[in-house]
Every structure is written in C-alpha cells, then in structure tokens.
Amino acid sequence: MDFYAINSLRENHAGWSLLRAQNAPLALSFFMKAFTGPNQRDIGRQQLIDHLDDVLFGLRDVYGENKFPRPAGEYLDDWAAPEKAWLRKYYVPGQDEPHYDLTPAAEDVVRWVENLRGRDFVATQSRLTSIFAVLKALVQQSETDPEVRLAELQRQRDGIDAEMQRIRDGNIRVMTAPEALDHFQQLTTLAKDLLADFREVEQNFRKLDRQVREQIAIWDGTQGELLETIFANQQGISSSLQGRTFQGFWDYLMSPQLRTELQDLLQRATEIEALSGVEDLHAVTRLHQDWLPAVDQTQATVRQLSEQMRRLLDDKVFLENKRIMRLIRSIESSALGTREAPPSGVFMEIAAQSVDVALPFERPLYEPSRKMMVDDAVLAADDSEVDAGALFSQFHVDMERLQANVDAVLAGAEQATLVDVTQAYPLQQGLAEIVAYYQLASESEWASIHDDVPQQLQWKLPDGSTREATIDQIIFVRPA
Structure with a gap:
C-alpha cells in the first residue's frame, strides 16, 4: 500500500x-x-x-x-x-x-x-505446529504422483507404528503445562477469529447481492437477457470463493459424526489436569454452540438475498406487464377513434393470403405392391453330428463375490490395486472376471482407472496353463 x-x-x-x-x-x-x-x-x-x-x-x-x-x-x-x-x-x-x-x-x-493490552502468555509453539500441519496438508493433498503419496503414507505409518511401540514399552510422552496452555490459547484465539470471520462473510454476500441489484436497476435489455443475468449472478454468489468455502464449513459442521467427535474432544480438553487453573475453562465446550447461531444467521442472509432478488424480479415483471397493458389500451383507444372518423384514402394495406394449389395430375398413380415368392420347403437336418454342449457351458460372474473380495482387501488397507485384490483372491473365471472388475471400478465413486499406468495380471486355466493380460491400473479406495 x-x-x-x-x-x-x-x-x-x-x-x-x-x-x-x-x-x-x-x-x-x-x-x-x-x-x-x-x-x-x-x-x-x-x-x-x-x-x-x-x-x-x-x-x-x-x-x-x-x-x-x-x-x-x-x-x-x-x-x-x-x-x-x-x-x-x-x-x-x-x-x-x-x-x-x-x-x-x-x-x-x-x-x-x-x-493493545498485551498478553501474559504468548502462544508460539502451537502456531508453529499449526503452520507445519497446514503446510503438510497443502503439499501432500496437492501431489499427483501416486508413488510420492504412497511413500509419504508409508512414512506416516512407520511413525505411527514406532509411536505405538513406544507406548507399549511404557514410554508415554504427555504435554507439559506450558505446552498445554500454549495449545489451549491457540484454540480459543482461532475460535474467536472464526466467529469474527462470519460477519465479514455475511457482508461480502450482501456486497455481491448489491452489485446484482445495481445491474438490474439500470438494465435496458430484454426480459430474457435480464433473467439470464439474474440466474448467472445468483449462481455466482453460491459458487464464489466466499460461497464455496462457507458452504464447505457448513457441511463440515452439520456432519453428525464430526460434531459428535468435536464435542467429545472439547469435553476431554476440559479434563486435562494442566489446564485446571485456566479461567472459564468449561466455556470451551460451547464453541460449536457459538458457531451454529452465527453460521445460521449467515445462511439466513443468503436465503433472504435470494428472496429479495426474486421479489425484485417480480417487480420487474409486474412493471413490464403494466407497460404492455398501457400499450394495448392505447391501441384500443386509437382504433375506436379511427372507427368514428376514418381517414380518407388508403388507410391500411394487408398482403393477400396465398393459396396452395395442388393439381390432380401431379399426384402419383397407384402402383400395386409386388408379391415376393418364397421357397418355404423345410429340410430336416441331421443334428447327430452337432455338438450342443456350447449352449450349456455358459457361466455367470458373481459381482457380489467380486465386491466382497475388494472390501476384504480394503479392510486392512486404505487403498489397493486390482493386482493386490487378485493376489489375495486369484481369478477363477479369467478374462470375464477382469471385465467384471472393470465394471465395478467404473460404477464406484471410490475407484479410479489410470490408463497411463499398465499392470500385469496372470491366472491359471483348468488345464494348468498360465494366461497373462496387460491392463490399466485400477485403484480401489476405502470409502470414507
């Protein structure tokens, strides 16, 4: 600046x-x-x-x-x-x-x-921890290379396993009193900042709505273009960065599972011995209750803006209909005045109506349909040498069995490829079973097909021979 x-x-x-x-x-x-x-x-x-x-x-x-x-x-x-x-x-x-x-x-x-009053205790460690957590989430969740993400997940798993082993060995590290107070102060500060943000979010929604109203007030185009502009701007309010982040927070807060988890964590935080001397400690358990009225009021503002925009559109339609009725009344009055005192000479010219003429001889003559002669002689076939076993050797691929195989593998892992699934549950019906797995992946929102990463699949036939196929990589992910 x-x-x-x-x-x-x-x-x-x-x-x-x-x-x-x-x-x-x-x-x-x-x-x-x-x-x-x-x-x-x-x-x-x-x-x-x-x-x-x-x-x-x-x-x-x-x-x-x-x-x-x-x-x-x-x-x-x-x-x-x-x-x-x-x-x-x-x-x-x-x-x-x-x-x-x-x-x-x-x-x-x-x-x-x-x-300006200053603080007796300034939180620094928790801020650094928050910066690292946000930075890690930003980098890891933006990574597109599967190998890099798998390596990071493996590193996290190794760290968790090591921490679990230390706990089994009796080496449990507990936060010291300064660390607990540091994180608690960071928690209360972020909660107050979040409440303060709601007022600015609501003001930004009203600012977007005001811009739409100003555009409608000076509109001089057609009614259809006005409707298109209103709907586009209404969608723009919801799809703006402000609208999408606020809707994401609302969906997150409205999740029963996450609300229960948040309430449980807040209650357990008040039972920490290191925080027993903090003033108004139990007030932290009402954080989500303070958020709900603020979020609901912001949501009510968005609904109210939509209703006001709809009323503004109704007013536009009413004024347009009123103008049309005035024009009709003016035309009727002019017509009545002309009937009593018609002008001299030619008053109005109307083009004569055209008549379509169709001459009888232009129609095509009747042409009888031709009868096709079919030789309907029936010959008896000797089926003694025909092998009808192919008609009865069909088989059915059980999709529920394949889905159960995928679920069983994902029960012990966050994600698995089709190769992992077939290694745990070998193919029994060959290529038909592979096609069925493709269908499962294409119909599931928790699976992805990567055509740029080839993989090899092998299966054995009843006669003991081995078949091999090169397929696209299919990754199944455990549903959240």
Whole structure:
C-alpha cells in the first residue's frame, strides 16, 4: 500500500473513523460488553438500549451528567448512520423492531484494541505446529504422483507404528503445562477469529447481492437477457470463493459424526489436569454452540438475498406487464377513434393470403405392391453330428463375490490395486472376471482407472496353463 491508499483509508474507512472519534472509548467499551464479550449477534433495539443505558449510568455517576448527555437511542442511531457504519441496522422478517450487529470494520478495531493490552502468555509453539500441519496438508493433498503419496503414507505409518511401540514399552510422552496452555490459547484465539470471520462473510454476500441489484436497476435489455443475468449472478454468489468455502464449513459442521467427535474432544480438553487453573475453562465446550447461531444467521442472509432478488424480479415483471397493458389500451383507444372518423384514402394495406394449389395430375398413380415368392420347403437336418454342449457351458460372474473380495482387501488397507485384490483372491473365471472388475471400478465413486499406468495380471486355466493380460491400473479406495 502506498501513501494515497493509506490516506484514502484514513478518510473513508469506518474502522479508522472509529479510532479517531471523540467518544471512541464509550463506543468500544459498549461494543465489547454487548457484542464481542458474550459472542452475541442480532440484538434488538430495546435490549441494546438497555445495555447502553447501564454503561452510560456508570460513566455519568463517575464523570457527571454532562459527560455523555445524549439518550442511548441517539447514540445507536449515530453509530449506525451510513457516514460512520460502526453498527448495521436492519429488520428481521416478521418483526417491527430494528436489530443491530457490529460491522466487520468495527469488530476489527475492537479486537485490535483488546490486543493493545498485551498478553501474559504468548502462544508460539502451537502456531508453529499449526503452520507445519497446514503446510503438510497443502503439499501432500496437492501431489499427483501416486508413488510420492504412497511413500509419504508409508512414512506416516512407520511413525505411527514406532509411536505405538513406544507406548507399549511404557514410554508415554504427555504435554507439559506450558505446552498445554500454549495449545489451549491457540484454540480459543482461532475460535474467536472464526466467529469474527462470519460477519465479514455475511457482508461480502450482501456486497455481491448489491452489485446484482445495481445491474438490474439500470438494465435496458430484454426480459430474457435480464433473467439470464439474474440466474448467472445468483449462481455466482453460491459458487464464489466466499460461497464455496462457507458452504464447505457448513457441511463440515452439520456432519453428525464430526460434531459428535468435536464435542467429545472439547469435553476431554476440559479434563486435562494442566489446564485446571485456566479461567472459564468449561466455556470451551460451547464453541460449536457459538458457531451454529452465527453460521445460521449467515445462511439466513443468503436465503433472504435470494428472496429479495426474486421479489425484485417480480417487480420487474409486474412493471413490464403494466407497460404492455398501457400499450394495448392505447391501441384500443386509437382504433375506436379511427372507427368514428376514418381517414380518407388508403388507410391500411394487408398482403393477400396465398393459396396452395395442388393439381390432380401431379399426384402419383397407384402402383400395386409386388408379391415376393418364397421357397418355404423345410429340410430336416441331421443334428447327430452337432455338438450342443456350447449352449450349456455358459457361466455367470458373481459381482457380489467380486465386491466382497475388494472390501476384504480394503479392510486392512486404505487403498489397493486390482493386482493386490487378485493376489489375495486369484481369478477363477479369467478374462470375464477382469471385465467384471472393470465394471465395478467404473460404477464406484471410490475407484479410479489410470490408463497411463499398465499392470500385469496372470491366472491359471483348468488345464494348468498360465494366461497373462496387460491392463490399466485400477485403484480401489476405502470409502470414507
């Protein structure tokens, strides 16, 4: 950022204006008490006025009645005004009372001011551990070479086996108190950062919707093009980077298995002896309960934006129909006026209708169908020398047996190739069984076929001879 960008932020950014405001200590202390302290959002006006009255009463008792003379409602209206935008004022569907929430800019200032106090304990080791974990996931999950990924998984398995052996030998390493406190502080910080991100996600959704509304308001094209634009932008909100990451978090949080695992881990964290002296330790068990209302409100914002966009489209259709009806009425009025006083001369010319003429002799003459003579003599065949065994030597490939073979191999491994499966369960029906395995892989979402990696398969025939086939590599993965 250069001088001009920073100067523009100083003059226009809501957070910077909050820091420069004369009553910034009042606003920030109130925002901490009402919003960030209890992790609350979507507060009604009357409830917020009661909170602010309590804060003002305490300050006036110390500094006198003239310190903050205005009523609490006026302070809220001033802070929610567009020129300041420290609070967002809006109406919840079905309610007449306005509601308030912190804007992302105001919340950033609140968190910055809270960090100015300094910390008695600064988490460093857990941050480094988090960086390594994220970096490893980024590199490993982006690797496309199967051999490299298999080698990494084998290295992890060796490490797990070594750790299990150390535990069997009685060498159990437990986190020290500073390490446990370090990781716990990192956990609470990330949880608060996640709650703060929801306000910015919601604001970005509203910004995308506002851009669509502005485009619709100045639209001068056809109705069909308008519909195409609306649907494209509506899809764009959901498929944007913001929308996809938020939807991924929502799906992750809504998984019953993952929620149960998260709740169990949070409960076990409160039972760690090294953290017994931490203040409000049991509050960490409510982390996911704090996330759910925030996520649900963001989801409700997306639904509300969709409903408002649909109503905006209905208004466009209504106005278009109204304009068409005015044109029809105008045409009818002009027609009635012309009937009473028709103009002289030629009033209107209409091209004469054309008639299709078909002459009788242009039709083709009748032509009787020809009868085909078929020699239907039946000859008796001597089938004494015909071998009918081929009709009864057919066999059936049992797909359920093949799927059971794959599942049995995956029970002891995360993934396996078709060669691994056939080594454990040799082929019994030769090429037909290989084709059946191909069908299983093509129909399963937990299998992949790599035509650039050839593999060799061998099987024995009943007469003892060996057959060999070169096939594409088929990898079966254990379902998640």
